[in-house]
Amino acid sequence: MLAFDVGGTDMKAGLFxxxxxxxxxLRAPTPLADEDTGERVVAETARLAQELGRRHPHVQPTAAxxxxxxxxxxxxxxxxxAENLGWHDFPFRExxxxxxxxxxxxxHDVRGAGxxxxxxGAARGFDDVMVVTIGTGIxxxxxxxxxxxxxxxxxxxxxxxxxxxGPACACGGRGCLEAVASAAAIARxxxxxxxxxxxxxxxxxxxxxxxxxxxxxxxDGALDALALGFSHSVALLAPDAIVIGGGLSEAxxxxxxxxxxxxxxxxxxxxxxxxxxxxxxxxxxxxGAALAARDALAxxxxxxxxxxxxxL
Numbered sequence: 468m469l470a471f472d473v474g475g476t477d478m479k480a481g482l483f484x485x486x487x488x489x490x491x492x493l494r495a496p497t498p499l500a501d502e503d504t505g506e507r508v509v510a511e512t513a514r515l516a517q518e519l520g521r522r523h524p525h526v527q528p529t530a531a532x533x534x535x536x537x538x539x540x541x542x543x544x545x546x547x548x549a550e551n552l553g554w555h556d557f558p559f560r561e562x563x564x565x566x567x568x569x570x571x572x573x574x575h576d577v578r579g580a581g582x583x584x585x586x587x588g589a590a591r592g593f594d595d596v597m598v599v600t601i602g603t604g605i606x607x608x609x610x611x612x613x614x615x616x617x618x619x620x621x622x623x624x625x626x627x628x629x630x631x632x633g634p635a636c637a638c639g640g641r642g643c644l645e646a647v648a649s650a651a652a653i654a655r656x657x658x659x660x661x662x663x664x665x666x667x668x669x670x671x672x673x674x675x676x677x678x679x680x681x682x683x684x685x686x687d688g689a690l691d692a693l694a695l696g697f698s699h700s701v702a703l704l705a706p707d708a709i710v711i712g713g714g715l716s717e718a719x720x721x722x723x724x725x726x727x728x729x730x731x732x733x734x735x736x737x738x739x740x741x742x743x744x745x746x747x748x749x750x751x752x753x754x755g756a757a758l759a760a761r762d763a764l765a766x767x768x769x770x771x772x773x774x775x776x777x778x779l
Contacts, residue, residue, distance in 0.1 A: 468482070468483040468487075468528055468529070468530055468531065468532065468757050468760040468761060469481070469482060469483075469512075469516055469519065469528045469530075469531035469532070469567070469569070469760065470482075470483060470531070470532045470753045470754070470756035470757040470759075470760060471512045471515070471531065471532065471533045471534065471756055472534050472576060472579070472580075472752030472753050472755070472756055473497060473508055473533070473534065473535045473536065473576065474497060474536065474576065474602075474603065474752075475497065475536060475551050475552065475603045475604070476496070476497055476603065477494055477495065477496050477497055478494070478495055478496075478497050478508065478511065478512075478515075479492055479493070479494050479750070479752065479753055480492070480493045480494075480495075480512065480515035480516065480518075480519060481493075481750065481753040481756070481757065482519045482523055482526060482528070483757045483760075484526055487757070489750065489753065489754075489757075490523060490526065491519065491522065491523065492750065492753065493515050493518060493519060495511055495514075495515060497511075497552070498510075498511050499552065499553070500553070501553040502553055502554070502555075503553075504549075504552045504553045504554050505546060505552075505553075505554040505557035505559065505562070506557075506562070508535070508559075509559065509562045509563050509566050510566065512531075512533065512563060512566065512567065513566040513567060516528075516531070516567055528569060529569065529570075529764065530569050530570045530571070530572065530760040530761065530763045530764050531563065531567050531569045531570070531571045531572070531756075531760050531763075532571070532572040532573075532574075532579070532755070532756030532757055532758065532759035532760035532761075532763070533559060533560070533563050533571055533572070533573050533574075533756060533759070534573075534574055534575065534576040534578075534579040534580075534752055534755055534756045534759065535549070535559060535573075535575070535576060536549055536551075536552070536575070536576045536577075536604070536606075537549025537550070537551075537552065537554070537575075538620055538621065538624075539573075539574060539575040539578075539620050540619070540620045541573060541574040541575060541578070541617060541620065543560075544558060544559060544560025544561060544571075544573045545557065545558055545559065545560075546559050547620060550637045550638055550639075551604075551637055559571075559573055560573040570760075570763040570764060571760070571763060572756070572758075572759030572760045572761070572762050572763035573759065574755070574756075574759050575606075575617070575620070576600075576752055576755075577598075577600045577606040577607065577608055577623065578608045578615065578617060578623065578755075579608075579752055579755025579756055579758070579759060580598065580600060580608065580712060580747075580751040580752045580754075580755045581597075581598035581600075581607070581608020581609075581610070581615070581710075581755070582608065582615060582755050582758055582759075583747055583751045583752075583754035583755040583758060584598045584608075584710055584712065584745050584746070584747055584751060585598065585608070585610055585615075586758065587747060587754060588710075588745060588746040588747040588751070589710045589743050589744065589745050589746040589747075590610070590708065590710045590743075590745075593610070593706075593707045593708045594610070594611075594612050594613040594707070595610065595611055595612065595704065595705065595706045595707050596610050596706050596707055596708045596709070596710060597609055597610070597623075597700060597704070597706050597708075597709045597710070597740075598610075598709075598710045598712065598745065599625065599697075599709055599710070599711050599712070599713075600712050600713035601648070601649060601650060601693075601711060601712075601713040601714070601715040601716060602649065602650050602651075602713035602714045602715065603649060603650065603651045603714075604626050604645050604649055604651075605625060605626030605644055605645045605648065605649050605696075605713075606623050606624055606625065606626050607623040607624075607625045607700070608623055609622050609623050609704065611704070625644060625696055625699075625700060626643060626644050626645030626649065627640060627643045627644070627645060628643065628644050628696045628699055628700075629641070629642045629643060629644075630642060630643070630644045630647060630648075630692045630695045630696050631647050631692060633646075634646050634647070634652075634656070644692055644693070644696040647688060647689060647692040648688075648689040648690075648692040648693045648696070649715070650667060650668040650713070650714045650715045651667075651668075652689070653668040653671050653685055653686070653689050653715075654666070654667050654668055654670070654671060656685050656688070656689075657670075657671045657674075657681060657682060657685040660681045660684065660685060661679075661681040661682075663681075667714075668714065668715055668718075669717075669718075671685055671686060672686065672718060672721070690722075690725050690726055690729055691729060693726055693729075694726055694729035694730045694732075694733055695733065697709060697726075697730050698730060698733040698734060698737075701730070701734060701737050701738065701740060702737060705737065705738045705740075706738075706740045707738070707740060707741065708740050708741040708742075708743055709740045709741070709742050709743070710743050710744075710745050711723065711742065711743070711744060711745060712744075712745030712747075712751055713745075716744050716745055719744060723742050723743075723744060726742060727742050730742070
């Protein structure tokens with residue numbers, strides 16, 4: 468199986484063998500070109516597929532999976548809208564099938580990663596659960612009664628839940644959760660507050676440890692916003708657990724414990740969900756794309772072995 472996970476800044480391609488083991492991962496910058504980004508992304512998947520084929524000629528893929536960000540119509544195979552990437556109503560599945568010569572399973576990047584966590588990882592065993600990715604943006608995969616709920620491509624966009632008066636968000640709104648508490652927003656807000664540029668949220672956390680009051684204020688603001696945003700989801704969906712992945716989750720309990728405390732302080736009679744770190748890691752999107760590829764042929768279950776994920 469071929470698997471492609473497209474992000475806002477880079478994209479990953481993975482090759483899986485017939486037993487579901489990830490053989491190799493290749494990375495490339497996402498080819499940003501405004502209205503032509505969709506076409507260039509598809510062309511890049513073909514190039515990466517050729518490179519993987521050259522490196523592993525003994526593996527013959529039978530299907531591919533492609534995950535992209537933004538507003539996605541999984542059933543129609545269309546990338547409806549991505550404000551940061553420039554495409555509108557782009558027929559990804561059709562174009563990718565033509566470029567790769569294979570059946571293509573297509574879907575939203577966060578829903579795909581969430582599907583992997585639900586079938587294979589930390590969300591296994593929970594019927595009502597949200598898998599939240601906090602990275603460049605913030606979004607959630609929602610599972611109700613054990614089934615994914617996509618809301619025709621619009622469910623789970625918690626990053627655009629308004630939690631503050633500002634700053635402006637790329638979606639056109641103000642005070643969106645993503646504009647306050649994503650990993651990228653934490654870096655931006657710290658830089659704006661302190662006048663000292665940083666490369667990412669990890670740098671902000673390091674400066675907090677060194678006693679930087681601007682870093683502490685930025686981090687606390689992000690935690691408050693996440694707790695408020697999560698409280699809205701809890702009031703609506705009453706999940707048993709919220710599984711947190713993406714780059715910010717690498718902070719581990721330094722993120723999760725104060726977030727639990729803040730969320731508990733907001734909730735009253737509501738169900739207290741478990742807050743759990745995602746377990747698959749940086750390649751969750753590739754595993755989700757591989758699941759989509761297998762499902763493009765026929766629905767199939769996974770199991771987890773000591774060597775990783777394997778097809779049943």
